[in-house]
Amino acid sequence: MRYGPIVFLAAFLTLSASWCGFVLTPQIQLGRAVQETNSVVKAELYPQGRPGLARAGLEVYRADGCFYCHSQQVDQKKTLVDVFLTDAGKTPTAVAQALEDAHAGTFSAPGLAAGLPKPVLRNATMESASVLASLLKKAGATAELHLAPAGPDIERGWGARRTVAQDFISDSTVMLGSQRVGPDLANVGARLPDENWQLMHLYAPRSVTKDSPMPSYPFLFERRKTGQHPAPDALQQLPKEFAPPAGYEIVPKPEARALVAYLLSLRSDTPLYEAPLTPPAPPAAATNAPAK
Amino acid sequence: MNSPTNQPVTSAPRDNSGTKDPAVPIWLIVVLFLLVYWGAVYFDEHGGWFDSQVYTPYVSAEQLKTFQVSGGPNPFEEGRAVYAKTCVACHQANGQGAPGTFPPLAGSDWVNEPQPGRMIRIVLQGFSGPGLTIKGQPFNTGSAMVPWNGLSDDDLAAVITFVRGNKEWGNNASPVTPEQVHAIREKVKNHPLSFTPAEIEQISPAD
Numbered sequence: 001m002r003y004g005p006i007v008f009l010a011a012f013l014t015l016s017a018s019w020c021g022f023v024l025t026p027q028i029q030l031g032r033a034v035q036e037t038n039s040v041v042k043a044e045l046y047p048q049g050r051p052g053l054a055r056a057g058l059e060v061y062r063a064d065g066c067f068y069c070h071s072q073q074v075d076q077k078k079t080l081v082d083v084f085l086t087d088a089g090k091t092p093t094a095v096a097q098a099l100e101d102a103h104a105g106t107f108s109a110p111g112l113a114a115g116l117p118k119p120v121l122r123n124a125t126m127e128s129a130s131v132l133a134s135l136l137k138k139a140g141a142t143a144e145l146h147l148a149p150a151g152p153d154i155e156r157g158w159g160a161r162r163t164v165a166q167d168f169i170s171d172s173t174v175m176l177g178s179q180r181v182g183p184d185l186a187n188v189g190a191r192l193p194d195e196n197w198q199l200m201h202l203y204a205p206r207s208v209t210k211d212s213p214m215p216s217y218p219f220l221f222e223r224r225k226t227g228q229h230p231a232p233d234a235l236q237q238l239p240k241e242f243a244p245p246a247g248y249e250i251v252p253k254p255e256a257r258a259l260v261a262y263l264l265s266l267r268s269d270t271p272l273y274e275a276p277l278t279p280p281a282p283p284a285a286a287t288n289a290p291a292k
Numbered sequence: 293m294n295s296p297t298n299q300p301v302t303s304a305p306r307d308n309s310g311t312k313d314p315a316v317p318i319w320l321i322v323v324l325f326l327l328v329y330w331g332a333v334y335f336d337e338h339g340g341w342f343d344s345q346v347y348t349p350y351v352s353a354e355q356l357k358t359f360q361v362s363g364g365p366n367p368f369e370e371g372r373a374v375y376a377k378t379c380v381a382c383h384q385a386n387g388q389g390a391p392g393t394f395p396p397l398a399g400s401d402w403v404n405e406p407q408p409g410r411m412i413r414i415v416l417q418g419f420s421g422p423g424l425t426i427k428g429q430p431f432n433t434g435s436a437m438v439p440w441n442g443l444s445d446d447d448l449a450a451v452i453t454f455v456r457g458n459k460e461w462g463n464n465a466s467p468v469t470p471e472q473v474h475a476i477r478e479k480v481k482n483h484p485l486s487f488t489p490a491e492i493e494q495i496s497p498a499d
Contacts, residue, residue, distance in 0.1 A: 044373055276361050
């Protein structure tokens with residue numbers, strides 16, 4: 001073993017370099033992450049943390065191995081940008097020229113100031129949007145960017161934006177998952193917010209989704225004789241082929257309730273600094289006026 | 293060339309090797325250099341310089357900065373969120389407070405002053421003391437308003453804008469900017485916590 005110390009040293013340096021890169025550096029960068037402000041509603045902190053029942057549900061999620069088939073990470077390939085002209089400035093001819101230079105189309109200078117804010121570029125790449133924004137700024141106009149994250153995951157409706165490290169800081173076990181036998185669950189609380197649907201789906205997946213390959217989890221529920229007072233939380237809307245025989249009822253156990261609370265707490269649609277997006281416009285205020 | 297001349301030719305390379313030829317051929321060095329260069333350029337364009345806030349599809353911290361959502365919703369709605377967290381426990385969701393203990397904000401003269409200076413001082417430093425009468429009701433109990441100078445200028449401006457401009461409560465006063473809050477924060481920095489009504493009355497409404 002003439003080369004023993006050298007081999008040892010080389011192996012040690014190799015392993016410690018990768019430890020520094022994969023463990024130490026991320027720990028320094030993200031290990032002390034705290035709640036940060038929502039980038040649009042500044043008074044709201046993110047993430048809010050999970051309520052107690054949802055925290056218990058995380059353990060059920062882990063114990064039942066949901067992470068074997070479900071991931072919780074949304075990918076984002078690009079951001080599509082709409083450029084809105086908010087103020088045409090004092091030199092509309094220069095602004096119209098800037099729009100033409102950026103290939104945003106031909107606009108007549110006198111008509112620019114009408115109907116602001118108006119879109120001048122739709123679904124553009126980030127590059128062409130920043131070119132146009134800087135040209136408009138030079139021409140004395142102001143523009144606003146509307147950001148729409150895009151990518152296969154987002155087109156499937158799995159999230160409003162990509163997931164980032166900030167999404168996971170309130171969980172001590174992060175259920176990132178690596179396989180996608182089932183859909184991604186990072187935003188399931190926002191896209192399937194119906195508690196009853198979730199419970200039926202856990203008890204009999206094919207009762208709500210016809211060709212679902214998901215196993216059913218009947219052990220999270222109790223089948224018991226309907227007594228004099230039927231349980232108010234028994235599953236009500238099960239289709240015939242999944243419903244218990246007459247005189248019986250299916251009642252969710254606390255585990256099922258906790259798991260559903262956890263699923264409903266999974267959301268990643270908050271605009272953040274590192275994953276900006278323009279939230280959809282809020283619906284118009286409720287009114288009693290008759291519909292037009 | 294120190295091998296004896298009578299040696300077979302086949303054994304000659306053993307002695308020749310490594311004497312004149314470089315250990316690594318030049319072309320390999322060039323290829324390695326090009327690969328490293330390509331790697332460095334690729335990292336520069338896609339690596340985000342290991343910034344923990346830069347994720348795909350963004351490539352640098354500067355670019356991320358230019359793609360922040362501008363404007364956002366109005367400070368009034370942000371103020372509603374701040375109010376729900378900090379003020380609602382005493383002043384109540386309807387801004388009516390509690391008789392004799394927590395003064396109402398809805399329709400109060402103190403809130404609806406043309407200039408927000410006095411109200412900003414009250415929120416920043418707290419408020420207590422005898423002799424306070426709002427909407428004809430005395431508020432002489434010992435309960436003092438807590439100073440909220442731990443909140444940021446943005447949050448304070450938002451919540452004061454929300455309270456002053458809340459038409460549902462019958463208020464209709466001008467909005468407040470973070471700059472105004474900051475200016476007053478600098479002015480009252482050395483004032484002891486908790487203004488008294490008499491002190492506030494002495495301050496010019498326009499200040």
